[in-house]
Amino acid sequence: MHAIRNNFDASQFDAYVDGMVAGSLQYRIQDGQMWLLDMDVDRNYRSRKLKDGLVRNALVEAHRRRLSVLPFCPETRQHVFSHPVFMRLVPEAERARFSKSLTRTRKAGKR
Known part of the structure; x- marks a missing residue:
């Protein structure tokens, strides 16, 4: 069983397993946007x-706070574009840029 909490002081969401931090998703809030920067999960x-x-949790928090989302982290980008309801959080003018980079990542992985 795990729990996820927003660590406001560190600007990251922390995932706890048995009371220990098992992973984090770093973010930055700037100009009405939540930038999803990097995810690190213990192996x-x-x-x-x-x-x-x-x-x-990050996307629900962004929605709750009426923030748009810029998914710079490849893993978060993949999640966002796999779920149309979350894709709406990405500003329409930015969607092509982020989805294009996701397509390049998928093609590179198939080689």
Whole structure:
């Protein structure tokens, strides 16, 4: 079982497993936007569920605070563009740029 909390002082969402930090998603809030910067999950806890939980919590928080989202982290970008409801958080003028980089990442992974 895990819990995810927004660590406001460190500008990151922390995922806890058995009371220990197992992963974090760093963000920055600037000009009405939440920039999702980097995700780091301990290799002992690299479950999809933990990563998805970190991203989902950040996106729900951005929505709650009426912030748009810029998913700079490739893992968060993949999650955002896999869920149309979250994709709406990315400003329309920025969607092509972020989705294009996601396409390049997918093609590079198939080689």
